[in-house]
Amino acid sequence: MMTEDRILELIEAYGADPVRWPEDERAAAQTLLAASDDPRLRASLAAAKDLDTMLSMATVPAISPDARRRLYAEAAAPSAPIAWLRRLFDWPGPIWQPTGALAAALVLGIWVGIANPEASADIAGLAGGTVQTETESGDDFDSFVGMEDNL
């Protein structure tokens, strides 16, 4: 329950403006304050209002030119490589995903090449054979088409 003593505490801590008083106590405090003729409340409120006015006059120094320069330099430089990679991949997620995938593919390729040279030679041979197969397939296709025409 709200009391005049509690209103004094609120004014002492939060000042004269009820906007800064705790929300759950504000309405009750304002109601009691309006109804009360306790001179302590009036005096406390007046003193708090004076202090609030003085606080509103407090200035803040300007940001130094050096700090401002450092701040804007930060925006220009550090993530430029990341930005370049983003534009390169046009990747909306974490940049490590496409980069990691490329790196993994590269490492796998090198590992297969080094660890198993015979398999690599077979693969190379298969690649050569494929060219022949394609040629043969072309012939097969022509004869297949011819067969189809004969049907």
Next chain:
Amino acid sequence: MTTFLTSAAHLPSGRPARMLGYGMTVERTETASSEAGDGDLLTAAARGDGAAFRHLLDRYAGRVFANCYRVLGESDEAEDAMQESFARLWKVLGRHTGAAAPDRDAGGWLMRTSRNLCIDRLRRRKRWTTDETVLEIQPDPTPGAEERRQTQDVGERVRNALNDLPDRQRAAIAMVHFEGLPQTEAAEAMGVSVDALESLLARGRRSLRARLETAKADLI
């Protein structure tokens, strides 16, 4: 079909860029301007658009610095905290970490981050826990002090009185009076109970009244 995500008025100049938004590919030929909302600027900055990040600096650097200064009571440290806050924003946007990065309210994110950084800095000071024993601030008795006060700028006098408060009292007043934080949020940021916060506020305001009493006639 190519669609513009933001209006042409928000895109006055810049290099071609492609953006993904709301599940569709969007062609964007220009960077976000200073009039763009926080969401657009954050999206552009997350893609490495330095101009968008500079717009965020223009928009919030003053506010973040003022907040840091009021909590720390010291310019150099406030500038460092401000710098660190923006560096963290730049970093989380670059990483695209999702939950850690703000998507719309850059100001709120920066204020929260800078506040926490300032409290961390205050905690590292030896004075953070010693405000119970600090003597109440008295009017300066040295010769010529009154004359100096008379000639000092009014705002500067109040500022100096605030800066002379013990760290925890100044931080409490900065958060509740100047930043307008709810009590629970301010208490949580400072790591104290709401009752302790109220006590810090009341003691801080009493000290300020004592310090500024002699100057009240000039100030009001």
